[in-house]
Amino acid sequence: MEQTWRWFGPDDPVKLHEIRQAGATGIVSALHHIRYGEVWSIEEIEARQRIIGADPSLGLRWSVVESLPVAEAIKLGEGDLTQLFDNYRQSLRNLASCGITNICYNFMAMLDWTRTELRRVLPGGATALRYNAEEVAAFDCYILQRPDAEADHRPDVLERARAWMKKASESDKHNLLATIMAGLPGAYERYDVPGMRTMLKRFDGITRDDLRANYKRFLEEVVPTAEELGIRLGVHPDDPPFDVFGLPRIVSTAADIDFIVGAVPSKANGITFCTGAFGAGPANDVPAMAERFAPHIQFAHLRNVLKEPDGSFMEADHLGGDVDVVKVIRTLLAEQARRKGAGEDDWRIPFRPDHGHELLNDGERGTHPGYPMVGRLKGLAELRGVMMAVSAIDHQSR
Incomplete structure (x- = not known):
């Protein structure tokens, strides 16, 4: 599996040479300075690629976009959305022309991940x-x-x-x-x-079924273009995977994923499998979900959580917590081997160590919450070790 690392661009306190030292070669990034709904131009995409590839000795590449945002008006189904859909499709074309074909996005209404x-x-x-x-x-x-x-x-x-x-x-x-x-x-x-x-008033009256219908419309508008371009779209699950502030969540459970991949069946319409986001849902059997939806996984976020009966949860060590991450990794490796055996060009599944604990001097660096240097380095090392061990054991058993 391709080892990747989320990088927020030139202002990120974590530097590219440090990412390479951690063992990652794929960069997960986005053009955060561009307003939601506007086109990502080829010039802007290439400028970011030049920064990432400025030191060829590092061997880094922009591997995954996270995220290409969906405008709130699309989630609301509000007004004439023609231009917003056109812009999203054009951004996909521009990314594909620059060789970037793995796109993570989410359909969370109003808020992204929520913590207190x-x-x-x-x-x-x-x-x-x-x-x-x-x-x-x-x-x-x-x-x-x-x-x-x-x-x-x-x-x-x-x-x-x-x-x-x-x-x-x-x-x-x-x-x-x-x-x-x-x-x-x-x-x-x-x-x-x-x-x-x-x-919230704009979302007042928007039911779960309404949001699902708006999401299906988005998929119908953009997936055919993604398929033509060889792009794989992977929706990130809701975080947490239950309603917050009255906002419906529609990418939270196995039933939700069934709906999504069935709404517009295509290799281009898949999921970003986040073990932590799914893991915060009390009813979610995360390893079983990984096995069930393995053919649809475009990208993986690997982390862990410890849940409490009242709905509270804390982010645990990458190999601690409630989720059997080792079992998920075994499923991902098996799916990757299946794709390679089938002759698929894009058989590798990129993954990144998701949110980490702040360790040692992490608190002094001013990194984005959840994205420390040392904490993620530790997580990546642990995950890499599991992958090597599982691969060796499975090879010996054959």
């Missing part, structure tokens, strides 16, 4: 990302004051949410909003509380 703590301290001083159900409820019900929000939260969670509000300072409330927004590391726009209320 960015630095939960662990034994020894490392820090982790965490989702606390009571803090989400406190924000939803008593800061955002979304109508009827209390009905979406468990009574015990609401009780703890009220207790949190009683002791929270204005600074605590501001920091909670900033933490929720941190899941949009490349977003063009972020929201304050009034802005979130305004945006």
Whole structure:
């Protein structure tokens, strides 16, 4: 499997030579400075490629786009979307003309991944990302004051949410909003509380079925073009894989993936398999999902979570937590071997170590939340070791 690393561009505190030292050769990047819905020009794409390939001795290439964003108007099905669909297709054409054919995107309404703590301290001083159900409820019900929000939260969670509000300072409330927004590391726009209320009003009345219909329309508009270009589109699952702030989630379960790959059947219409995002769903059997949908996996994010009964979860070590990552890796390696045996040109499945703990001097570097240098290096080394061991064992057993 191709070892890749998410890099946020020239301003990323993690440098390209450090990524090579970690063992990755594929760069996962995006043009975050371009407004959602606008065309990614060939000039902009080539400029990023030149930066990535500036030192040929590193052997780096722009392997995966993460993400080519979907404009909110498309998710809403709002107004005349002709230009937005044209722009998305043109961006696909431009990427393909530059040799980039693996595209990750998501269809999460309004927000990307959502957490309430960015630095939960662990034994020894490392820090982790965490989702606390009571803090989400406190924000939803008593800061955002979304109508009827209390009905979406468990009574015990609401009780703890009220207790949190009683002791929270204005600074605590501001920091909670900033933490929720941190899941949009490349977003063009972020929201304050009034802005979130305004945006939520646009989604008011949009049901799960409505969002699914809008997503199906998006697939119908862009997948044929992707197929013509030899592009593989991989949708990232919702994170967390359940409704947040009343926003429906539609890429969260095995049933959701069945709907997606069946909506527009094509090799170009696949998934980015994120073990952490799927792993936060209590009903998701992640290894079984990997095996079931292996032919549709275009890209893999490998990380782990520890779940709690109230819906809270914390990001664990890459090989710790609730998800049997070793079993998932064995499935991915078997699928890659199948593709190679079938003579497919793009048989390699790129993967990256997803969110890592901040370790050692990571906290001093100013990296994006969830994307430390040392923590991800450790995760990549562990994952690489598992892959080598599984490959050796499977080879000996044949």
